[in-house]
Amino acid sequence: MHKKPKVLMFGWELPPYNTGGLGVACYGMAKGLSLQGIPLAFALPKRLSIHVPFMEILSHGLQGVEVTAINSLLKAYTHEESYTQYYEEVKEISPNYYGDSLYDETLRFGEMGALWSKQQDHDLIHTHDWLTYQAGIKAKAVSGKPLIAHIHATEYDRTGGAVNTQIAEIEYQGLNQADKVIAVSHYTKKIVNKYYSVPLEKIHVVHNGVDLVDFKPQKIRKIFPHDNIVLFVGRLTFQKGVEYFLESAKKVLKTNPNTVFVIVGNGDLYQKLIMKAALLDIADRVIFTGFLQGDQLKACYEMADAFVMPSVSEPYGIVALEALAAKTPTIISKQSGVSESISHALKVDFWDTAKMAEMITTILDYPKIANKMASQALRETQNLTWEKTADKIMSVYDMTLN
Amino acid sequence: MSSIALYFHVHQPFRIKNYSFFSVGSDSNYYSTKSSKLDNKKILEKVVSKCYLPTNKLLLDLLKQHPDFKVSFSLSGLVIEQLTQYAPEVIDSFKELVNTGKVEILSETYYHSLSSIYSKEEFISQIQLHRKLIKETFAYETTSFRNTELIYNNEIAKTVEDLGFKAVVAEGVDKYLSGRSPNFLYQPKDTKKIKLLLKNYQLSDDIAFRFSDRSWSQWPLTADKFVDWIKTVGKDADTINLFMDYETFGEHQWKETGIFDFLFEFPQQIMQNTDFKFLTVAETATVYKPVDTIDIREFTSWSDTERDVSAWLSNPMQLSAIKTLYELEGDVLETNDDALIQDWRRLTTSDHFYYMSIKESADGQVHKYFSPNENAYEAFTNFMTILHDLRQRVYTKIERN
Numbered sequence: 001m002h003k004k005p006k007v008l009m010f011g012w013e014l015p016p017y018n019t020g021g022l023g024v025a026c027y028g029m030a031k032g033l034s035l036q037g038i039p040l041a042f043a044l045p046k047r048l049s050i051h052v053p054f055m056e057i058l059s060h061g062l063q064g065v066e067v068t069a070i071n072s073l074l075k076a077y078t079h080e081e082s083y084t085q086y087y088e089e090v091k092e093i094s095p096n097y098y099g100d101s102l103y104d105e106t107l108r109f110g111e112m113g114a115l116w117s118k119q120q121d122h123d124l125i126h127t128h129d130w131l132t133y134q135a136g137i138k139a140k141a142v143s144g145k146p147l148i149a150h151i152h153a154t155e156y157d158r159t160g161g162a163v164n165t166q167i168a169e170i171e172y173q174g175l176n177q178a179d180k181v182i183a184v185s186h187y188t189k190k191i192v193n194k195y196y197s198v199p200l201e202k203i204h205v206v207h208n209g210v211d212l213v214d215f216k217p218q219k220i221r222k223i224f225p226h227d228n229i230v231l232f233v234g235r236l237t238f239q240k241g242v243e244y245f246l247e248s249a250k251k252v253l254k255t256n257p258n259t260v261f262v263i264v265g266n267g268d269l270y271q272k273l274i275m276k277a278a279l280l281d282i283a284d285r286v287i288f289t290g291f292l293q294g295d296q297l298k299a300c301y302e303m304a305d306a307f308v309m310p311s312v313s314e315p316y317g318i319v320a321l322e323a324l325a326a327k328t329p330t331i332i333s334k335q336s337g338v339s340e341s342i343s344h345a346l347k348v349d350f351w352d353t354a355k356m357a358e359m360i361t362t363i364l365d366y367p368k369i370a371n372k373m374a375s376q377a378l379r380e381t382q383n384l385t386w387e388k389t390a391d392k393i394m395s396v397y398d399m400t401l402n
Numbered sequence: 403m404s405s406i407a408l409y410f411h412v413h414q415p416f417r418i419k420n421y422s423f424f425s426v427g428s429d430s431n432y433y434s435t436k437s438s439k440l441d442n443k444k445i446l447e448k449v450v451s452k453c454y455l456p457t458n459k460l461l462l463d464l465l466k467q468h469p470d471f472k473v474s475f476s477l478s479g480l481v482i483e484q485l486t487q488y489a490p491e492v493i494d495s496f497k498e499l500v501n502t503g504k505v506e507i508l509s510e511t512y513y514h515s516l517s518s519i520y521s522k523e524e525f526i527s528q529i530q531l532h533r534k535l536i537k538e539t540f541a542y543e544t545t546s547f548r549n550t551e552l553i554y555n556n557e558i559a560k561t562v563e564d565l566g567f568k569a570v571v572a573e574g575v576d577k578y579l580s581g582r583s584p585n586f587l588y589q590p591k592d593t594k595k596i597k598l599l600l601k602n603y604q605l606s607d608d609i610a611f612r613f614s615d616r617s618w619s620q621w622p623l624t625a626d627k628f629v630d631w632i633k634t635v636g637k638d639a640d641t642i643n644l645f646m647d648y649e650t651f652g653e654h655q656w657k658e659t660g661i662f663d664f665l666f667e668f669p670q671q672i673m674q675n676t677d678f679k680f681l682t683v684a685e686t687a688t689v690y691k692p693v694d695t696i697d698i699r700e701f702t703s704w705s706d707t708e709r710d711v712s713a714w715l716s717n718p719m720q721l722s723a724i725k726t727l728y729e730l731e732g733d734v735l736e737t738n739d740d741a742l743i744q745d746w747r748r749l750t751t752s753d754h755f756y757y758m759s760i761k762e763s764a765d766g767q768v769h770k771y772f773s774p775n776e777n778a779y780e781a782f783t784n785f786m787t788i789l790h791d792l793r794q795r796v797y798t799k800i801e802r803n
Contacts, residue, residue, distance in 0.1 A: 222427040224790075226797045260790070262423070271779050278718035278782075284726035287790065288783050289423040296424060 005123035005397055006039045008139060010113055010132035012076040013044060014060055014067065016293060019076050019266075020235055021318040022152050025184075025208050026128055027062065032209070032390025034064035038397075041065075041120050045072035045109050045131070050094050054112055070116060072109045073098045074131055077235060077267075080164065103166045110134030114142045124400060126393075128152060130167055133174025140177070146400045149178035151188055156195055157313035158239045172196050180400050182206050182393065184316040185337020191315075204396050207341050209386035210321035221303055228259040228364045231304035231328070233297070233319045234311070236267030241310035241333065241350045243269075243276060248308070250280045251357035256364050259285065264300055266291040301326035306363040306370070310350050311336055320345070321384060324377045329363045329370035331356065341384055344377035404636045405679040406672065407599060407686045409571065410648040411548065413478040413514050414449065415753035417442055417774045421784050426791045432745060440774045443488050450489045453652035458495040460651075460666055465502045468673055472504045472680040475648070476548045479512030479532050480751065482539055493539065500540045506682035509533055509544040509567065515750035516714060518549055518558050519701065520728045528747070529565060546570065546683040550752050552601065552645070552704040553711060556697065559590035559598065567596060569687035571645060573704040574600035578696060585639030589692040597687035598696060601645040601704060605631060610646040614659035622660070625667035633676060640690045641681070645704070705756075706765040713765070714755035719782040724755060726789055730796060737799040745792060749785070757781035 011026040018024060026042075034040055046069035048056055060067045073086050083102035090098070099105030113135025117125070126148045127136030133149060140147040155163040155171060175181055175196045181203045183189040189203045223229075230249070234240040242263065249261045263273070263286060270288070277286040292300060301307070307323035307330045314336035321338060323330050324345065332339050333350040346359045363370040419434030434440035464471050477496070485492045499505045511517055511528035512535060518525045529547070536542055546569040547562045554572035562570055574584030584600035608628070612618045620627070635642060647654065655661040672678050681689060705713040714720060727749055734746040757773040758781045759766070775781035 223424070224427070224794065226794065226801075274779050274782060275718055278722040281722060281725075283719070283722040283782075283786060284729075284789065287423055287787060299424070 004037050004039065005401055006121055007033070007041070007397070008117055008120055008122040008125045009040055009042045010125075010127040010135045010139075011042060011044050012074075012129065012131050014042075014062075018293070019291065021316070022076060022129060024318055025152060025316075028209055028211065028386035029389060029393060030062055030065050032386035033393065034062065035387060036390055036394060038390075038394070039064070041068065041122070043068045043070055043113060043116055043135070045070055045074035047071065047073055047090070050097075055116055068116060070109060070112045071097075072112065073105055074102075074109055076131070077237075078102065078131075103170075106131060106134050106170060110138040114138035117142060124148060124397060126150060127174065130155070130171045130174065133170050137174060137177050146179040147177065148180050148182060148396065148400060149174045150182045150184075151175065151192055151315070152184050153239070153315045154188070154191055154195065156191055157188075157315055158237070160238060160312055168195075180204060180396055182396055184208055185340055187335070187337045187340065188315040204392075204399075206389055206392040206396065207337070207384065208316045208318055208321070209384045209389040210318065210325050210381055211386065212325050212382060223303060224260050226258060228256060228305045229303055230259060230261050230306045230308060230360055230364075231264065231300055231323070232262070232308055232310070233264045233300065233323070234309070236263070236265050236269040236273055238269070239312055239314070240265075240267075241312045242273055244310040244312075244350050244353050244356065245308055246273065246276055246280060246282070246286065247353040248310070248356040248360060249286060250282050251353060252360045252364075253282055253285055255361055257285075259364065261286045262289060262300060262304070263287065264289050264292050264297065297322075298326070301328055304328045305367070306331065306360055308356065308360065309333055309336065309338075310348075310356065312350050314338070321381055324374065324381045327371070327374045327378050329374045330377065331359045331363070342377055342380050344373050344380060346373075403677065403679065404639050405641050405681040405686060405689070406632070407474065407641055407643045407645075407681055407683055408472075408669075409474040409476070409508070409548070409643070409645045409683055410650075411476050411646070412454070412481050412648040414442070414446055414481045414484055415514065415751045416480055416484070416748045417445070418749075418754065418784060418788055421788050421791075423787055426787060427794055430741075430745065430791060430795060432788050432791075433748075434774075442484065446484050446488050449649060449653050450485070450492055452657070453649050454485075454489075454492045455495065456657075456662065457648065457651040457665070458492070458499060460662060462495070462498055462502070464666065464669060465499065465504055468670065470673055470680060471669055472506075472682050472685070473499075474506040474508060474546070474683045475499075476508040476510050477536075478510060478514040479528075479535050480514060480748070482535060486539075497540060500542055504682075506546065506684050507536055507540060507542050507544055508546045508548045508571070508683060509536070510548050511550055513747045513750050514550050514752055515747070516550060516553070516711070516724065516752050516755065517750060518553055518561075519711065519715070520724065521731055522561065524731060524750070525561065526565065528750075529562070546687070551713075553701055554703070555699060555701050556591045559593050559596060563590075563593045563596040569597045569599060569683050571599045571601065571643070571683060572698075573702050573709050574603055574643075575698075575702045575709050578698045578702065582694060582696075583639065585635065585642050586693040587640065587687065587690045588694055588696040591695050591697040597690075597692060599641065599643050599683060599686060601643050602635070603704070603709075605635065605642060606644045606646050609644070609664070610650045610654070613650075613655045613661055613664070623664065625664055625671050628664075628668050629671045629676065632672065632678065636676075636678060640693075641686050642678075643686075706761070706768075713759055713761075713769070714752050717758070717760050717778075719760075719778065720755050720758045723758060723782060723785055723789075726786070730789070730793060733796045733800065734792075737796060737803070739799055742792070742795055742799065749788070749792070754781070754785055758785070
């Protein structure tokens with residue numbers, strides 16, 4: 001590439017303050033791009049003190065990347081109900097500032113994003129998922145620079161078709177007004193083409209990566225030395241298919257009673273899932289840890305004998321790569337993008353809990369074969385670095401600008 | 403002649419702390435000492451100063467001034483343990499009460515458990531442990547029995563009769579009285595000797611629950627008024643049984659409500675202006691004869707509007723937690739490991755299951771008031787994670803043996 005383009009990026013959140021995979025992906029990409037020498041300015045929504053004008057520079061440990069928080073009540077994975085609740089909590093303190101509905105707030109955040117973009121010298125705009133698409137569209141209207149809409153998950157994935165039409169409309173606008181679309185998988189590319197009428201030639205697939213850290217499996221496990229551990233990691237929402245995990249667990253326990261199912265994550269279905277485990281009469285074999293990250297999450301990947309990602313519709317599925325990077329034998333839903341990148345994992349339809357249970361049992365009963373599969377998958381993940389992801393993104397930048 | 407049986411229940415559970423998944427296998431201390439809302443020591447010290455010490459003193463004065471005044475108590479093993487550890491002066495003041503010779507102590511399960519529903523063997527073990535503790539602490543031999551939260555049915559009456567108890571107390575549930583009065587002794591079905599005393603829930607709850615309720619048409623409740631009600635009810639009664647939590651005085655009903663003045667005045671007015679006597683539970687059972695047999699097959703209790711066991715055992719979380727707990731019983735006892743057995747038994751305490759209730763309405767508010775947890779789901783996951791650690795300890799121990 002000739003001259004390195006200056007990039008404006010809009011995202012939802014960044015670790016360590018993330019609640020889901022999008023933050024992890026944005027961090028990985030920003031880091032990868034920055035290592036390649038791309039000057040990057042990153043903006044995300046965050047509620048700021050009323051004394052702050054409208055934005056604030058955040059320190060984020062991302063070298064070469066300036067991260068700016070724009071004052072907003074938007075939170076990652078928010079929805080109408082949770083937004084309204086949040087709005088009611090703060091409206092006394094900050095009257096007439098934030099939008100009184102989720103939709104209005106995304107528009108307002110868009111205006112603020114455009115305002116911010118005016119102060120930034122840039123060659124192109126790169127925006128991630130619907131929450132910040134408005135900001136991308138408005139920044140483009142101001143500067144006339146090309147817009148790239150990155151899609152990590154659509155409203156169809158999150159809801160299984162019962163879409164919030166306002167959100168789907170924002171997605172439609174963002175995807176169609178963008179000069180290029182980056183989809184995290186071919187799986188997602190098809191959805192974007194089918195439901196949002198974006199021409200295939202405009203959509204470029206760039207798979208996510210994973211940070212390979214040194215996973216050192218513990219020789220003697222302190223937690224549950226007498227039991228197998230089967231792990232789920234993800235937000236507890238419809239999209240992630242946790243209910244299918246519980247139904248499979250019920251079946252596995254019939255043949256492998258010494259098994260513990262660990263569910264890491266938080267979300268709207270938390271209470272419902274606890275009740276479901278109790279109703280299935282397997283609550284003594286299911287542990288809900290709540291949201292974990294960092295070393296604690298890593299420890300979970302390390303201790304697991306099997307990892308399951310039962311998503312109903314998963315554009316990518318970084319958690320599966322994280323599990324594989326810890327050399328954990330993994331079962332992934334066929335309805336996922338990550339299954340395009342990994343061949344050494346067991347693949348199952350999310351709804352086929354009998355098959356899912358059978359696969360879990362096989363992994364637990366034949367650890368040698370399972371570990372061999374995991375070693376080979378580990379080698380596959382070694383090729384899936386964020387640097388490679390950044391390379392591919394840069395070639396999309398190149399195509400866009402030339 | 404008619405009489406009044408005043409009986410108070412004293413109990414504090416060992417509340418469990420917020421227990422993380424990562425503690426499984428490395429932290430076998432399940433009870434909270436530091437974090438503010440869960441701190442057992444702090445909670446106990448608060449109840450000691452607000453209720454136990456002032457109420458004991460008040461009752462001691464009454465007992466000393468009035469030869470005819472009598473009162474009955476039960477203290478769970480857990481509250482005795484905690485008082486011995488954190489506030490031994492309260493144990494001394496209970497001893498003073500017992501030493502007046504006019505105070506009866508009743509037996510119950512040491513761990514304030516639901517074992518009467520889940521395991522007869524454990525139920526009997528916990529009663530024996532409690533008897534032993536009462537004997538060691540107060541040099542007192544019990545003859546009457548109260549079960550956790552007044553949980554009762556025919557079967558329980560038979561079991562405790564076999565253990566030699568002469569009297570048992572229960573809630574006066576209308577459904578089983580079918581028109582009869584709670585103010586007489588009854589003979590539990592299929593028993594020979596043991597007598598059943600039924601709580602007069604109207605008059606008891608006027609004090610325990612409604613005393614400070616300003617929306618109650620009878621508020622404020624004065625000693626005069628209450629004694630008038632007793633006289634009216636007493637026209638056709640052998641015994642009026644006023645049973646309640648001891649924490650009613652100063653803790654559930656704050657000092658500012660006038661509850662202490664009430665407790666000091668109403669017995670004196672009874673003794674000065676009426677023919678009523680005060681009797682202990684055991685004396686009541688000796689003085690009167692049962693008027694009828696009573697057949698109570700399902701479990702009754704003094705909790706919630708249903709007065710059954712749904713406060714602890716109705717939703718799937720409660721049922722799976724208790725099932726998991728009692729499935730471990732055999733293995734735990736087999737380890738012969740005292741610490742392990744004690745931890746398991748402390749988890750049998752009914753309060754843990756009460757915190758897992760998801761009942762709406764007024765009862766739900768009461769559950770919330772007593773719960774140290776954010777919500778029922780948190781109480782449940784916390785309890786279950788601790789059970790995982792306990793199960794792991796049991797396996798490790800059995801493996802070694």
